[in-house]
Amino acid sequence: MKGSNFGYLVKEGVRSLWVNRLMSAAAVGVLVACLILVGGAGLFAVNVNSVVQYVENQNEVVAFAMDGITDDQVEELDMDLHMTPNIGEITLVTSEEALEEWKERMGENGDVFDAYDPGEIFPVMFRLQVEDIAEMEDTVFTLMQHPYLQRVNSPQEIANTLTSVRQIVSIGGVLIVGILVVVSLLIIANTIKITVFNRRKEISIMKYVGANDSFIRLPFLVEGLMLGLLAALLAFFAVWGAYEYVLHWTAEIQSSWIQEARQYFIPFEKLYKPLMAAFGALGIGVGALGSMVFVRKYLRV
Amino acid sequence: MVEFRNVSKQYDNGTKALQNVNLRIDKGEFVFIVGSSGAGKSTLIKLMLREEKPTSGEVIVNGFRLNRLKRRQVPRFRRTLGVVFQDFRLIPYMSAYDNVAFAMRVTNVSAKDIRHRVPYVLGLVGLASKAKIIPEKLSGGEQQRVALARALANNPDLIIADEPTGNIDPELSYEIVSLLYEINKCGTTIVIVTHERELVEKFHNRVITVENGAIVGDTGEVWDERQ
Numbered sequence: 001m002k003g004s005n006f007g008y009l010v011k012e013g014v015r016s017l018w019v020n021r022l023m024s025a026a027a028v029g030v031l032v033a034c035l036i037l038v039g040g041a042g043l044f045a046v047n048v049n050s051v052v053q054y055v056e057n058q059n060e061v062v063a064f065a066m067d068g069i070t071d072d073q074v075e076e077l078d079m080d081l082h083m084t085p086n087i088g089e090i091t092l093v094t095s096e097e098a099l100e101e102w103k104e105r106m107g108e109n110g111d112v113f114d115a116y117d118p119g120e121i122f123p124v125m126f127r128l129q130v131e132d133i134a135e136m137e138d139t140v141f142t143l144m145q146h147p148y149l150q151r152v153n154s155p156q157e158i159a160n161t162l163t164s165v166r167q168i169v170s171i172g173g174v175l176i177v178g179i180l181v182v183v184s185l186l187i188i189a190n191t192i193k194i195t196v197f198n199r200r201k202e203i204s205i206m207k208y209v210g211a212n213d214s215f216i217r218l219p220f221l222v223e224g225l226m227l228g229l230l231a232a233l234l235a236f237f238a239v240w241g242a243y244e245y246v247l248h249w250t251a252e253i254q255s256s257w258i259q260e261a262r263q264y265f266i267p268f269e270k271l272y273k274p275l276m277a278a279f280g281a282l283g284i285g286v287g288a289l290g291s292m293v294f295v296r297k298y299l300r301v
Numbered sequence: 302m303v304e305f306r307n308v309s310k311q312y313d314n315g316t317k318a319l320q321n322v323n324l325r326i327d328k329g330e331f332v333f334i335v336g337s338s339g340a341g342k343s344t345l346i347k348l349m350l351r352e353e354k355p356t357s358g359e360v361i362v363n364g365f366r367l368n369r370l371k372r373r374q375v376p377r378f379r380r381t382l383g384v385v386f387q388d389f390r391l392i393p394y395m396s397a398y399d400n401v402a403f404a405m406r407v408t409n410v411s412a413k414d415i416r417h418r419v420p421y422v423l424g425l426v427g428l429a430s431k432a433k434i435i436p437e438k439l440s441g442g443e444q445q446r447v448a449l450a451r452a453l454a455n456n457p458d459l460i461i462a463d464e465p466t467g468n469i470d471p472e473l474s475y476e477i478v479s480l481l482y483e484i485n486k487c488g489t490t491i492v493i494v495t496h497e498r499e500l501v502e503k504f505h506n507r508v509i510t511v512e513n514g515a516i517v518g519d520t521g522e523v524w525d526e527r528q
């Protein structure tokens with residue numbers, strides 16, 4: 001394709017945007033709204049995940065070894081635990097360490113333990129960090145099968161709650177994004193349909209003088225892409241502003257759990273690259289798809 | 302140049318527009334197609350342009366067998382001919398110059414060739430001085446001449462005109478057909494559909510008469526002085 005023709009195609013796309021500026025503005029407006037919702041849902045999900053992950057890491061499974069376990073057996077157990085799937089960090093707490101801990105907690109009354117052998121009252125235990133909290137139940141079940149373990153304590157209810165929060169957030173996110181992408185596609189397609197209608201005369205002339213199909217379609221692609229990219233740009237800045245605002249706003253709330261969770265909110269500097277990439281891809285994808293796939297239908301070239 | 306072999310055309314709604322038409326137009330001919338309204342003249346033209354496909358039979362134009370032409374080959378075929386319509390089909394917001402240049406630009410002609418060719422064809426149709434004027438400020442005859450310049454832009458072997466004089470004054474009709482006649486003298490084949498009997502009679506050329514979807518008369522070589 002020659003340079004002058006490429007210029008022509010871009011010019012045609014821009015001209016068409018301008019001629020239908022009201023329509024274009026409306027389309028960009030709806031697209032921006034869609035993208036803001038997509039971006040908002042995405043950022044919300046990312047932050048919920050971050051907070052949930054933190055809460056998850058606070059929850060550990062505690063496995064108590066059987067009474068009278070020997071040092072060799074402890075070592076063997078430790079090795080077995082390292083090979084058990086879904087277990088992250090493992091902390092061994094010996095009877096002596098447990099005793100020290102309790103003595104500290106009891107303060108002045110700590111000496112009540114002096115009469116006992118630590119092994120008798122404090123079984124050896126392992127603090128286990130679970131990697132995927134959704135699989136915790138299975139992991140605990142596996143642990144219970146081990147002959148050297150007498151008891152496993154796990155925060156199963158909290159795990160269940162957190163797992164469902166994650167599921168709801170991710171399913172909801174996917175659903176929202178899916179619906180909005182479809183809406184955006186239809187908006188672009190509709191705008192292009194109107195442009196095709198407005199330009200039916202030029203199109204028919206182009207067909208009679210023997211312009212190639214791709215040449216006839218390209219201005220519509222340019223137009224769709226520009227609509228998509230313009231919307232992506234505007235939505236990006238809108239989401240940025242809104243995000244900073246929410247971060248500021250939550251800082252002023254006097255609720256201890258919000259303040260706690262806030263530490264795990266992700267700052268925008270860490271999010272803007274993926275957000276920009278996602279918006280760019282969505283803008284280009286929706287613009288190209290909306291104009292190319294649907295234009296075939298309206299344009300029998 | 303143009304050949305119809307046992308061509309019939311039935312539209313989707315059942316209308317039988319053409320029945321078993323056989324026709325041959327050779328290179329360099331100047332042919333009128335006449336007939337009453339609804340006779341099937343425009344259908345004949347649409348088949349030549351491959352705007353429609355025949356229900357049966359074969360159409361060959363400029364060496365292209367149109368029945369077998371694939372969709373993506375249509376542009377290449379169309380570049381070998383020029384078309385003029387009754388309603389001019391000019392782009393309203395473009396000047397005479399740009400209307401002609403547009404047709405060249407969309408077929409990938411270089412900017413340099415466009416700059417040379419457009420003034421030349423506008424000169425051929427006598428509109429060199431009105432290149433910068435938009436269609437609505439031109440008379441019907443002038444608009445049709447712009448359309449003719451556009452048809453000439455890519456130097457076609459064949460020009461097909463469906464009622465080119467239908468929307469303009471009779472005196473100016475003569476001018477348009479005369480222009481086509483001059484173009485024909487340089488070797489371009491011309492096919493004109495028209496209603497105007499007197500116009501046909503002024504030019505002693507081949508006349509094909511269509512009635513009810515069939516060719517009922519063809520003066521053939523009798524009127525064609527150059528054969």
Ligand SMILES: Nc1ncnc2c1ncn2[C@@H]1O[C@H](COP(=O)(O)OP(=O)(O)OP(=O)(O)O)[C@@H](O)[C@H]1O
Pocket residue numbers: 312313314316317318336337338339340341342343344345
């Ligand atoms: N797209 C179409 N679909 C259905 N029927 C059509 C179509 N185009 C034309 N016809 C019918 O085919 C017949 C021939 O039409 P055509 O346009 O070829 O006539 P014509 O000779 O050009 O007439 P006119 O002088 O009025 O332009 C008519 O009966 C017309 O109604």
Ligand SMILES: [Mg+2]
Pocket residue numbers: 342343344
């Ligand atoms: Mg007709």
